[in-house]
Amino acid sequence: MTERARDFFEMGGYALYVWPAWGLALVILGALALAAHRARQAARQALAESERA
Amino acid sequence: MNLHRFANPARFLRIARVVAPVAGWIAFAALLAGAAFGLVLSPPDYQQSETVRIMYVHVPSAWLALQTYVAMAIAAAVALVWKHPLADLFVKAAAPVGAGFTLLCLVSGSFWGRPTWGAWWVWDARLTSMLVLFFLYVGYIALSGAFDDEERGRRAGTVLVLTGIVDVPIVKFSVEWWNTLHQPASVFRLGGPTIAAEMLWPLGLMVVGFTAFFVWIVCVRLETELLTRKLRARLENSPG
Amino acid sequence: MTRKRRRLYTLLLAMTGLGVATALVLAAFQDELVFFYSPTDIAANKPAPGRAIRLGGMVEAGSVQKLPDGVTLFRVTDGVAGRPGRTVAVTYRGALPDLFREGQGVVAEGRLSGDGNFDARTILAKHDERYMPPEIARSMRQADGEQQHATGTLAK
Incomplete structure (x- = not known):
């Protein structure tokens, strides 16, 4: 690992605080987005099937 | 004033199918750029260094x-007074997103407070009103979701959302009204x-990203809800 | 009056009532809603020694003394630049938060002892609303002649 990369991950000694905060942002926004996308997919599919039937 | 002109679900779906992908891509690009600037390209703070x-x-x-809460309260009022059919659905679609934002605010604030203030949590007026x-x-x-009758559940929820709006100015002005x-x-x-x-x-990039994310996800969730209702109506009308 | 209009007026009336009630409640609990007392508040109200309270203000410049046994002595002031305020002397044993600095905000949780000294159990650092890179802060300090820089607009 280069020195620059190590500095980046260490966050000046605050890695334990900065990374969880950003990580949680990724988890919360990601989970909301994924759930919404999947639900829409399922709804579109169910409607299409009912039209075929 | 004819609000029902905008309440037509078919019209909404047409608009949403244009708005959603645009908002989605804006959100993706702005959040990515915001992360690049926020994590790498921006300088540390003179007092807080990297925790900023x-x-x-x-x-x-x-x-x-x-x-999100203000938007929900306005929609709740519109639903209550004008019986606008999409307003109820908007409140329902936005609530989990707003809860997610609030949770992220509370937890990221905790991770910020620990190294800077020296405490994960304090019961000052700002933090307490945000928890409320x-x-x-x-x-x-x-x-x-607690009622068997969906309509009654939404009505009860609407009243709660409208009552809770008093917390919004308290959150906003708590840091000025009281020492915190x-x-x-x-x-x-x-x-x-x-x-x-x-x-x-x-910060500006991230705000644009979060806002566009909200627009995208509300469009997606509203479309889902409308399609589900259409399907339910179809199943109820068809024999067997 | 149409039904829509009646619903609208009912809602407006209910919201106004709710707003007034909230304002009254908040005004009544004013004292419980403050997070800390300033040295001036403490001088005015004289809380009983031994009662747990929070003291807040600025760490007076030049007042921090670190004793070898892990005890920190400092003074909390509510004076602003050029206008001296009241001060309270604080004794604290333990680790200090990273942002505990002279000239910066602080909140101490603890008790007043009989002699007017404050025994702190916990120290919380309070930071202000200014954010800037270290280089800008340095050049601002130089411009101010090594004095506390005034609050001002940075962006724009």
């Missing part, structure tokens, strides 16, 4: 948590922002 990077997720989530906002979101979600551990506003204040331009940029 938590601001770039904490502040946008706090703003969006409040704005989280309970309002969770309360709405629980209440609106939380610092006062940095961006929207008399005399202009007290954040250096290099730090205001990534």
Whole structure:
């Protein structure tokens, strides 16, 4: 690992605080987005099937 | 005033199918750029050094948590007074998103408070009123799902959302009305922002990203709800 | 009056009532809603020694003394630049938060002892609303002649 990369991950000694905060942002926004996308997919599919039937 | 002109679900679906992908891509690009600036390209703070990077997720989530609630309360009022059919659905679609923003605000704030203040949590007016906002979101979600009759559940939820609006000015002005551990506003204040331009940029990108994300996800969730209702109506009308 | 209009007026009336009630409640609990007392508040109200309270203000410049046994002595002031305020002397044993600095905000949790000294159990650092890179802070300090820089607009 280069020195620059190590500095980046260490966050000046605050890695334990900065990374969880950003990580949680990724988890919360990601989970909301994924759930919404999947639900829409399922709804579109169910409607299409009912039209075929 | 004929609000029902905009309430036509078919019309909404046509608009949403244009707005959603645009908002989605704006959100993706702005959040990516915001992360690049916020985590790499922006400088550390003169007092807080690298912990200031938590601001770039904490502040946008706090703003969006409040704005989502205001939007929900307006929609709840419209639903109550004008019986606008999409307004009810908007409240329902936005609530989990607002709860997510509020949770992110609270937890990222905790991770910011520990190294800077020296405490994960304090019961000052700002933090406490933000926790109340989280309970309002969770309360709405629980209440609106607690009735067998969907209509009654939503009605009860609407009243809760409208009552809870008093918490929004308390969150916003708590740092001015009472002394708190939380610092006062940095961006929207008399005399202009007290954040250096290099730090205001990534913050602005993240706010745009969070806002576009909200628009995208509400479009997606509303479309889902409308399609589900259409399907249900079809199944109820068909014999067997 | 149409039904829509009646619903609208009912809602407006209910919201106004709710707003007034909230304002009254908040005004009544004013004292419980403040997070800390300033040295001036403490001088005015004289809380009983031994009662747990929070003291807040600025760490007076030049007042921090670190004793070898892990005890920190400092003074909390509510004076602003050029206008001296009241001060309270604080004794604290333990680790200090990273942002505990002279000239910066602080909140101490603890008790007043009989002699007017404050025994702190916990120290919380309070930071202000200014954010800037270290280089800008340095040049601002130089411009101010090594004095506390005034609050001002940075961006724009």
